[in-house]
Amino acid sequence: MSLWEYANPVKFLRLSERVQPWLWWGAGICLVVGLVWGFFFTPDDFRQGSTVKIIYLHVPSALMAINAWFMMLVASLIWIVRRHHVSALAARAAAPVGIVMTLIALFTGAIWGQPMWGTWWAWDPRLTSFLILFLFYLGYVALWEAIEDPDTAADLTSILCLVGTVFAVLSRYAVLFWNQGLHQGASLSLDKEENVADVFYFPLLVCIGGFVLLFLALVLYRTGTEIRVRRTRALMARETRGAPLQAEEA
Amino acid sequence: MPDLGKYAEAVLSAYAVSIVLLVAIVVLTVWRGRKVRAEMEAVERRSARNG
Numbered sequence: 053m054s055l056w057e058y059a060n061p062v063k064f065l066r067l068s069e070r071v072q073p074w075l076w077w078g079a080g081i082c083l084v085v086g087l088v089w090g091f092f093f094t095p096d097d098f099r100q101g102s103t104v105k106i107i108y109l110h111v112p113s114a115l116m117a118i119n120a121w122f123m124m125l126v127a128s129l130i131w132i133v134r135r136h137h138v139s140a141l142a143a144r145a146a147a148p149v150g151i152v153m154t155l156i157a158l159f160t161g162a163i164w165g166q167p168m169w170g171t172w173w174a175w176d177p178r179l180t181s182f183l184i185l186f187l188f189y190l191g192y193v194a195l196w197e198a199i200e201d202p203d204t205a206a207d208l209t210s211i212l213c214l215v216g217t218v219f220a221v222l223s224r225y226a227v228l229f230w231n232q233g234l235h236q237g238a239s240l241s242l243d244k245e246e247n248v249a250d251v252f253y254f255p256l257l258v259c260i261g262g263f264v265l266l267f268l269a270l271v272l273y274r275t276g277t278e279i280r281v282r283r284t285r286a287l288m289a290r291e292t293r294g295a296p297l298q299a300e301e302a
Numbered sequence: 303m304p305d306l307g308k309y310a311e312a313v314l315s316a317y318a319v320s321i322v323l324l325v326a327i328v329v330l331t332v333w334r335g336r337k338v339r340a341e342m343e344a345v346e347r348r349s350a351r352n353g
Contacts, residue, residue: 083324091317092304102306105313109320152327156320163316167309266324270331277335284342287349294352 059136061279068272075269082262090255097252106164107248108256112263113156114182114223120150120267121185121213121220124192128210138279140206143213145274147193149267154186178235181222188216202282 058064090108097104127143130136161179162172173179192212199205247253306313 087317096307102304102309102313105306106316109316113320149327152323156323159319159323160316163312163319167312266328270327273335274331277331277338280335280338280342284338284345287342287345291345291349291352 056134056136059134059138061138061283064138065276065279068276072269072272075265075272079262079265079269082258082265086255086258086260086262090252090259094251094255100168103164103167104252106160107252108259110157110160110164111256112260113153113160115260116263116267117150117153117157117182117185118220118224119264120146120153121189121216123271124150124213125217125220128213131206132210137202137206137282138275140202140210141278141282142271142275143209144196144206145278146267146271147189147196149270149274151186151189151193153263153267154182154189158182158186176235178223181219184219185216185223188212188219192216 058067087108091105094105096102124143124146127139127146130139131143161182165174166172192209195209195212196205199208248256
């Protein structure tokens with residue numbers, strides 16, 4: 053059995069419908085447990101006070117905003133190299149979810165930044181690269197909507213996705229190599245010294261799990277919808293082509 | 303409810319905005335998915351009827 057079998061829309065839909073209930077339930081449970089744990093049962097930070105509770109939304113959404121773009125990049129590359137329609141549709145399906153994740157990261161970041169930095173916004177490398185990533189998401193969705201031929205749209209959006217990857221990488225690593233902004237370093241690190249304290253770390257991991265599962269559930273569901281839109285259009289086009297023939301036969 | 307102190311407004315608004323956005327994307331996704339599925343089934347039925 054090969055992974056490429058799932059490039060077949062029927063097989064993809066069958067697998068997707070089997071997996072989705074697990075993803076939806078997993079996402080719901082992780083999000084409820086993680087957010088309730090983080091909000092109600094973790095202490096305030098000695099420096100940031102209760103604003104530390106925003107971490108359970110800000111970090112997972114920022115992580116998913118970037119990873120959604122990387123998922124779109126992989127799907128776009130598969131489209132460019134192998135011309136599998138399901139991969140192009142999966143990239144299209146992921147973009148609005150990425151927009152929501154980026155919006156949550158930007159909103160919660162601004163709300164968190166105001167009491168901590170004294171400003172809602174700063175032209176800090178990470179914040180700026182995130183804003184540009186958000187604009188790339190909007191442009192990506194707009195390009196899909198603007199082009200009627202789905203294959204041409206998939207080609208052009210794939211190229212846009214490759215270009216936008218620069219900003220996704222910048223958003224991810226700006227805090228590491230661009231040491232001049234307001235934004236702190238990464239909250240999660242393999243180095244225990246740099247990591248957030250365990251009392252915040254474990255509920256944060258559960259929330260991240262919830263966001264990942266929710267992203268997967270949404271993308272699978274939306275890809276199924278895109279496949280059905282495509283099939284409906286193909287059937288309608290066949291009907292339209294068949295209509296003059298039927299009229300002649302009559 | 304935990305005592306959020308002077309940052310209550312910031313914390314609660316961050317949670318409110320995020321939860322609204324998450325619920326919105328889920329509701330819109332499912333709503334559109336159901337609509338598209340119904341449309342596809344209607345077209346499939348029509349195509350089957352017309353041969």
